[in-house]
Amino acid sequence: MTHSALMPDNEDERLAAVNRYDILDTPPDGAFDRVTALAARLFDVPIAIVSIVDSDRIWFKSHHGLDVEEIGRDPGLCASAILSDRPWLVADAKVDPRTLANPLVAGEFGLRFYAGAPLTTGDGFNLGTLCVIDHEPREVTDDEVANLSDLASVVMDELELRISARRTVSLEAEMRRRAETVAASLQESLIPPVVPQVEGLDVAWRYHVAQLDQVGGDFYDVVTTDWGTALVVGDSCGRGPLAASYAGTARWTLHTVMMDDPDPARALERLNTVLCRSRGNRDRYVTAAAVSLQRGSGGTHLSVAVGGHPHPLILRGDGTVEAIGTTGPLAGWFSDISYSTSDTVLQAGDTVVLFTDGLLEGIAGQGQTDDGALRAVLAPLARRMADEVAAGLDLAMGANRRDDAAFLVTRIL
Amino acid sequence: MTDPVPFGIDSVVDRSDEIRIVARGEVDIGTEAALSDAVSAVLGDSTGRPVVLDVRQVSFMDSSGLRAVLRSRDLVMSAGRKFRLAVSRGAVQKLFDAAGVSSWFEYE
Numbered sequence: 001m002t003h004s005a006l007m008p009d010n011e012d013e014r015l016a017a018v019n020r021y022d023i024l025d026t027p028p029d030g031a032f033d034r035v036t037a038l039a040a041r042l043f044d045v046p047i048a049i050v051s052i053v054d055s056d057r058i059w060f061k062s063h064h065g066l067d068v069e070e071i072g073r074d075p076g077l078c079a080s081a082i083l084s085d086r087p088w089l090v091a092d093a094k095v096d097p098r099t100l101a102n103p104l105v106a107g108e109f110g111l112r113f114y115a116g117a118p119l120t121t122g123d124g125f126n127l128g129t130l131c132v133i134d135h136e137p138r139e140v141t142d143d144e145v146a147n148l149s150d151l152a153s154v155v156m157d158e159l160e161l162r163i164s165a166r167r168t169v170s171l172e173a174e175m176r177r178r179a180e181t182v183a184a185s186l187q188e189s190l191i192p193p194v195v196p197q198v199e200g201l202d203v204a205w206r207y208h209v210a211q212l213d214q215v216g217g218d219f220y221d222v223v224t225t226d227w228g229t230a231l232v233v234g235d236s237c238g239r240g241p242l243a244a245s246y247a248g249t250a251r252w253t254l255h256t257v258m259m260d261d262p263d264p265a266r267a268l269e270r271l272n273t274v275l276c277r278s279r280g281n282r283d284r285y286v287t288a289a290a291v292s293l294q295r296g297s298g299g300t301h302l303s304v305a306v307g308g309h310p311h312p313l314i315l316r317g318d319g320t321v322e323a324i325g326t327t328g329p330l331a332g333w334f335s336d337i338s339y340s341t342s343d344t345v346l347q348a349g350d351t352v353v354l355f356t357d358g359l360l361e362g363i364a365g366q367g368q369t370d371d372g373a374l375r376a377v378l379a380p381l382a383r384r385m386a387d388e389v390a391a392g393l394d395l396a397m398g399a400n401r402r403d404d405a406a407f408l409v410t411r412i413l
Numbered sequence: 414m415t416d417p418v419p420f421g422i423d424s425v426v427d428r429s430d431e432i433r434i435v436a437r438g439e440v441d442i443g444t445e446a447a448l449s450d451a452v453s454a455v456l457g458d459s460t461g462r463p464v465v466l467d468v469r470q471v472s473f474m475d476s477s478g479l480r481a482v483l484r485s486r487d488l489v490m491s492a493g494r495k496f497r498l499a500v501s502r503g504a505v506q507k508l509f510d511a512a513g514v515s516s517w518f519e520y521e
Contacts, residue, residue, distance in 0.1 A: 237476045238442065283484060287476075287512065308512035329513040333483055357476075367473050367504060369511050 006079045017125035036064035045134040051078045052128035076102035081116035082126035090114040092137035112137045117152035183215035189248035196222035202411040204386035216404030217243035218356045219251040230258035233354035234288030250286040264290035264305035265339040275332030285332040299345040307331045317349030319382040321375040349383050351411040358405030362397035386411045420444035422451045431463045437470035440478030452485040456492045463495035497521045
């Protein structure tokens, strides 16, 4: 039962403050238990309590010397103590008109002495008390009251610490969510929105990002043009938004150039020029492999140029795997460089795999630049659908995958 | 297995004909700046001696480490000095080859 005379004028706001600290019905906690133990020792009393006054009950965050977790919001003790900003002192409850009707006083518990200091928030709400209790009457000195108030401040500091720690955690969660949104948006400029459908080709791709809240620097593209199809995979050095924006520039530069020009070497040369011109990004580079596929007499003609990037692999229909390309420099660092092309002819059933070093490392281990392990994974996947090859590569990476990894599997139909 | 050697500048050897910076351990995104900072720090003297970056004791280098070496090269060359690389056959040389940048360096 709640007595209206016990209600502070600002009870609704006070209860909102209680809820803000999110402390009601939380488990016992050493920090508060140490304060009540200390208070009991200082006052030489058997019982000390950190109480929080809820709408219809008084709940104990810490209860030293008393095996009770909550009591009713009856007048005289804690429920009254929170009405004042000063400590609430009862020297002998049995004769004090403020307390003699309280069940703890009148009942078998036999409370005689009570001293409670309010737990006051920075904005002036009393959440509850730090109180000391005895079965014997006694007087308290001014020094003891000051000690009690100081300990109540310690309790309050602890509560404030908790609230700010919780805020930090939820703020971090919010920032992570935002970072993931930004990362996802940036990523849109690095890969096509859907698996490109190209006549005569069976295409599958994977784009793995090591951390969702951090955009990677890998990119790829499939460009359908009047002359045929361009395939591009690349990797911008580093991670984060700058690496991603650089990768986006690289992807769209290659895309634009190759729309009109099937020569992948010229595409990388133009890319290098564009990246070198963006002086603000001087301290960055991109590695890339560009491939053009053109249907012709005797099969599909493949031409490839490589700028500091792992060479594409060709998985022939009979299970042989060959790397193709001549390594040219990474793009965006040295001005006026040229690239050369390597050429081959693909037949139906042949598959070309473009990838970033994340795939090599995912299969062979960190720092591995050798493609032997990747070739061994690919060989038994000959003539499989592009998506089956991609799934096989995913499987081979398994739990090893730590870095970003992108790959593009294109099978000639 | 032994733990990877942490990155560090092993020594800066001030010789009459060159300044040699000896790096060891792993150069990655966490340590790349320390490498190019060490190179930058020796460019203060007025002798114009060649700078040699010795990465023979570097056990691992990723794309960020490569960037630090490229940056070091540019720093030294734009100060009007010669930049030479001391590298042993191994993972670091392979990285340079794969990135297509090996021919852009002078070696000792």
